[in-house]
């Protein structure tokens with residue numbers, strides 16, 4: 090009973106968060122930056138922030154996360170961090186030789202009003218950038234938004250590199266949003282299967298799910314190259330997966346380079362994947378290949394085979410808005426009942442979208458943007474659920490309330506597989522469904538009396 094002090098009675102709170110359902114903006118900015126090939130993320134703030142961001146990503150991906158910091162001390166906090174940043178730029182290119190540095194701010198540097206664009210200009214003027222090297226920057230104050238906002242801000246910053254030559258290159262930009270490296274690989278596989286030439290950005294596949302080869306590479310082979318990022322300005326269109334993670338960057342490319350964009354939900358589950366495949370098919374002007382039809386059919390088959398175990402099961406969800414929207418739709422499409430849904434990321438439109446998706450259900454869903462896990466726990470105490478889906482921090486609630494638990498989202502600190510096995514697309518949905526069924530059937534086995542303990546389920 091680690092959370093035994095959580096009361097059942099719910100009282101109104103406006104200025105207090107307990108057990109947040111989010112983490113800080115720079116973590117998202119750092120994750121996005123790692124999706125550029127040869128990129129060294131740089132944290133313009135104190136060392137402590139950078140250490141925290143790196144360790145959180147390392148714990149989730151089980152890979153060393155390299156990042157530099159402006160190492161603010163008391164002096165920089167009072168007089169500004171420009172001198173530290175200028176020194177950092179020289180050191181980084183002299184010692185680590187990245188292709189690009191992706192700089193984000195922290196609460197401290199934002200509060201004292203650091204201007205990264207001005208610092209970059211000064212560094213260029215003073216010749217601190219070796220030829221052909223780049224810097225992009227994003228403002229990521231953590232007292233607003235969440236890790237999702239930081240991710241979106243850094244992805245938008247990547248569009249600064251886009252160039253238009255006036256001649257379209259026939260490629261489609263796909264902005265995958267904050268998904269796992271394996272998901273990025275799967276999105277590329279699906280696009281290629283349909284016959285779409287794509288530029289995926291950011292792309293952490295091959296960066297954060299690489300092999301142990303015995304040879305250390307400061308910059309792994311994966312990631313979107315600078316040349317690809319430049320070419321995004323000549324693409325025939327952009328598919329942005331997720332309103333929160335990807336839409337801003339897509340709209341920026343549309344505004345600056347006239348690359349038309351379509352914002353879709355992240356392709357988790359049956360219907361969202363259908364829409365993604367349909368968008369790819371439309372862009373390519375082809376029919377859906379049989380191979381994809383087969384994968385879809387397998388998913389539908391498993392849903393119908395095991396529907397009796399899913400039917401009207403109540404689910405509590407915590408995570409990020411783009412993921413939760415698709416997951417809610419997936420659960421509803423399988424006749425499950427998502428009853429409590431919380432994200433730590435702000436945005437009332439999240440609540441509206443969830444209410445739309447659950448409108449036909451015979452109950453009123455509890456949904457909260459900018460919510461916390463304490464609230465989720467209280468809701469569960471008042472209306473118990475059959476299944477909990479969320480990140481590792483949910484394990485305390487799952488243990489206290491004895492709920493079957495599927496780990497999904499960020500961060501996952503105590504299990505493996507998320508880097509290697511996708512949950513997007515039809516194959517990914519099969520995996521999600523397998524995970525859901527496993528915990529539900531394990532629970533059935535555990536709780537069945539001897540006379541109904543079945544061999545075959």
Ligand code: SF4
Nearest residue numbers: 113138141195196231
């Ligand atoms: S001070 Fe701000 S940026 Fe630094 S770790 Fe804390 S929340 Fe994140």
